[in-house]
Amino acid sequence: MRRIRFLSAIMAGSLVLGGGVAAAQSSLPLSGSQGGSAAPPSYLKDEDGRSLILRGFNTASSSKSAPDGMPKFTEADLEREYAAMGTNFVRFLISWRSVEPAPGQYDQAYLNRVEERVGWYAERGYKVMLDMHQDVYSGAAIPGGDTGNGAGPIGNGAPAWATYTDGLSVEPQDRWELYYIQPGVMRAFDNFWNTTGKHPELAEHYANAWRAVAERFADNDAVVAYDLMNEPWGGSMIGSPFEAGPLAALYQRTTNTIRQVDQDSWVCVAPQAIGVNQGLPSGLTKIDDPRAGEQRIAYCPHLYPLPMDLGSAYEGPARTLTDVTIDAWRADVERVSGVLGGVPVIIGEFGFDTTLPGVVDYIGRVYDEAREMGAGVAYWSSDPGPWGPYLEDGTSTALVGTVNKPYPRAVAGTPVEWSASDTNLQLTFRPDPAVTAPTEIYLPQQGFPGAVNVEGADIVSWDRDSRLLTVRTVGDAASATVKVTPAN
Numbered sequence: 001m002r003r004i005r006f007l008s009a010i011m012a013g014s015l016v017l018g019g020g021v022a023a024a025q026s027s028l029p030l031s032g033s034q035g036g037s038a039a040p041p042s043y044l045k046d047e048d049g050r051s052l053i054l055r056g057f058n059t060a061s062s063s064k065s066a067p068d069g070m071p072k073f074t075e076a077d078l079e080r081e082y083a084a085m086g087t088n089f090v091r092f093l094i095s096w097r098s099v100e101p102a103p104g105q106y107d108q109a110y111l112n113r114v115e116e117r118v119g120w121y122a123e124r125g126y127k128v129m130l131d132m133h134q135d136v137y138s139g140a141a142i143p144g145g146d147t148g149n150g151a152g153p154i155g156n157g158a159p160a161w162a163t164y165t166d167g168l169s170v171e172p173q174d175r176w177e178l179y180y181i182q183p184g185v186m187r188a189f190d191n192f193w194n195t196t197g198k199h200p201e202l203a204e205h206y207a208n209a210w211r212a213v214a215e216r217f218a219d220n221d222a223v224v225a226y227d228l229m230n231e232p233w234g235g236s237m238i239g240s241p242f243e244a245g246p247l248a249a250l251y252q253r254t255t256n257t258i259r260q261v262d263q264d265s266w267v268c269v270a271p272q273a274i275g276v277n278q279g280l281p282s283g284l285t286k287i288d289d290p291r292a293g294e295q296r297i298a299y300c301p302h303l304y305p306l307p308m309d310l311g312s313a314y315e316g317p318a319r320t321l322t323d324v325t326i327d328a329w330r331a332d333v334e335r336v337s338g339v340l341g342g343v344p345v346i347i348g349e350f351g352f353d354t355t356l357p358g359v360v361d362y363i364g365r366v367y368d369e370a371r372e373m374g375a376g377v378a379y380w381s382s383d384p385g386p387w388g389p390y391l392e393d394g395t396s397t398a399l400v401g402t403v404n405k406p407y408p409r410a411v412a413g414t415p416v417e418w419s420a421s422d423t424n425l426q427l428t429f430r431p432d433p434a435v436t437a438p439t440e441i442y443l444p445q446q447g448f449p450g451a452v453n454v455e456g457a458d459i460v461s462w463d464r465d466s467r468l469l470t471v472r473t474v475g476d477a478a479s480a481t482v483k484v485t486p487a488n
């Protein structure tokens with residue numbers, strides 16, 4: 001109940017702010033779905049210039065409070081994930097406390113451990129987005145904080161030396177999200193954003209910590225994106241004043257700093273989490289990418305419709321409310337993608353208790369939305385348990401079969417639309433004559449056990465072990481449609 005009251009209060013507050021944002025924005029040029037027809041999606045590109053359709057997991061919550069900052073996720077776990085679901089993407093959690101354990105000192109041994117794991121993904125053709133994770137600012141903000149629910153210590157992200165609660169209280173809470181409105185946690189955020197005027201150095205440290213990460217991964221083709229901050233929260237400043245103010249300023253500063261060492265990776269920005277994750281409008285404003293050539297900013301919002309987050313099944317009135325939430329969320333995501341300059345979208349997190357009724361429909365719906373939006377997906381999370389693909393004992397959940405579907409992974413041009421069933425994939429795209437690498441498609445064993453039929457393109461290779469089909473279109477048509485089915 002306490003959590004419901006908290007979320008209701010925040011939602012009510014955000015609704016007021018959201019109304020303000022919507023009213024303020026009605027005089028701006030419309031883009032995305034608010035303009036009547038959604039702008040065509042744009043995509044992250046791989047080193048061969050192919051458009052990437054990214055499908056994968058967050059890995060993992062278990063790293064948040066681990067002394068070495070590493071997830072309980074082995075190379076064998078990755079092998080199992082690929083074999084079962086054919087993923088090509090990971091949102092890999094890193095943390096400021098691990099990157100910069102003392103002011104100005106960057107832990108190269110930690111970055112070595114991250115790099116080793118990035119190597120596991122790279123060897124298997126994955127792309128990686130590094131996510132500077134935080135929940136309720138920092139473990140240091142919450143003395144002995146633990147809900148006792150088995151999830152481990154509460155709070156992660158910032159190093160202790162960057163945590164200034166100014167002696168304000170942080171009382172034990174029965175839900176981790178409730179710590180966000182504890183006075184000491186709010187003050188730690190206020191000091192980070194320097195809305196107190198006392199800690200201008202913290203944002204500079206944050207940007208420089210990102211530069212240390214980017215320096216390490218600038219030349220690594222597997223690392224395509226940097227998610228600048230997980231689920232930002234403004235402390236005592238919420239809604240569009242926060243998003244257009246200190247949050248946008250931090251994003252701009254960090255982007256500029258990353259570009260001192262890395263010109264090519266995408267910089268991903270997320271809105272205020274509370275409210276926007278539940279479908280309210282974001283007030284985030286444009287970030288300018290100082291790199292030469294096209295902008296490489298992406299928008300990486302999370303999706304947690306309130307009924308799902310509160311543990312409802314996807315049925316009855318909760319399903320109706322969830323559907324309405326998803327519609328509103330998508331319209332706003334497409335609008336913000338336009339505000340940011342028509343940038344690619346990655347759903348940085350969404351997740352659901354896979355033991356609840358309606359799970360297959362809910363997860364299927366979100367993947368459908370992502371497909372239509374041209375958005376990448378990182379499901380929350382790969383950690384064992386009812387929300388993940390595997391339980392603690394290794395049993396598969398309903399997630400595995402729901403995720404394991406055909407999809408185009410890398411397209412030699414710009415995707416226009418695609419669809420898939422268990423035994424069929426159809427992709428329409430505008431071929432880019434400058435791209436010589438073939439289009440790559442993942443086809444699960446179940447629907448494609450043997451030879452395949454391809455219409456509209458020539459087969460370059462079909463590897464039944466990796467389940468990857470590569471094709472090349474012939475001629476110089478502006479548009480190509482490729483259809484793939486199992487051969488009889």
Ligand code: 9MR
Nearest residue numbers: 061064134135151154155176231349380
């Ligand atoms: O699922 C995670 C839960 O076990 C932890 O107690 C909690 C606090 O660290 O974080 C949960 O993961 C959240 C993620 O860090 C941020 N987005 C929402 C996720 C689900 O609540």
